[in-house]
Amino acid sequence: MDAIVMAGGFGQRLGMGEKPCVELLGKPLITYVIDNLRASKNIDRVFVAVSPVTPKTEIMIQERYKGEVQVIRTFGGNYVGDMIHAVETSNTAGPVMIIMSDLPLVNPALIDSVIEKYREEGKPALSVYVPINVCRGTGTRPDTVFNKDGKLIVPAGVNILDSSQIRNEQEDFNLILDNPRLAINVNTVKDLQRCKDLLQCSN
DSSP states (O other): OEEEEEOOOOOTTTTSSSGGGOEETTEEHHHHHHHHHHHOTTOOOEEEEEOTTOHHHHHHHHHHHTTSSEEEEOOOSOHHHHHHHHHHHHTOOSEEEEEETTOTTOOHHHHHHHHHHHHHHOOSEEEEEEEHHHHHHHTOOOSOOEEETTEEEEEEEEEEEEGGGTTSOOOEEEEEOOOGGGTOOOOSHHHHHHHHHHHHHHO
8 A cells, every 4th residue: 555645734833834844853753754654564655745835845855765755746725636636646556545744653553553454444445533532631632523423533634545536535434543642743832842752752
């Protein structure tokens, strides 16, 4: 399965320039996501979708990965449109993982477990969520909350879609995981500090 890292947002709330390039313990934020994908046993190729507001991200990826990670330029401004363009440009076949660039704690074991669950379920698409209490436990404030059978859940920024049907609505399995690693995406300086603390504790 191929993976596309969505890195076209500027990250205005963080206020530190292009969010994918923000340093976390001496490494650009997006490199955690790329390196974790590359270390996953179920991921083949890794692509990064950039936009006109993330030119430094494009240069950094090209310099750091020397063509081993391909950059796809999107138009920016429309997440879904950019994602469709990235999938079609990548020429990927079958299922593709779409992941946000600001999830540095999503490690290879977690990526592999999501893919294995996708294969078990057999539906065209899978979306990963965390219960809202897991977000509260990590001190994060989610932007989007859904009600699933009376439970409040938060999208984690990890999805698998059938690339051959990327322009169509796809039957979707909701994978709800009580994993704090999925609850922290970096939107604020506080989120960045939480990631630093957790990464230093796990090393």
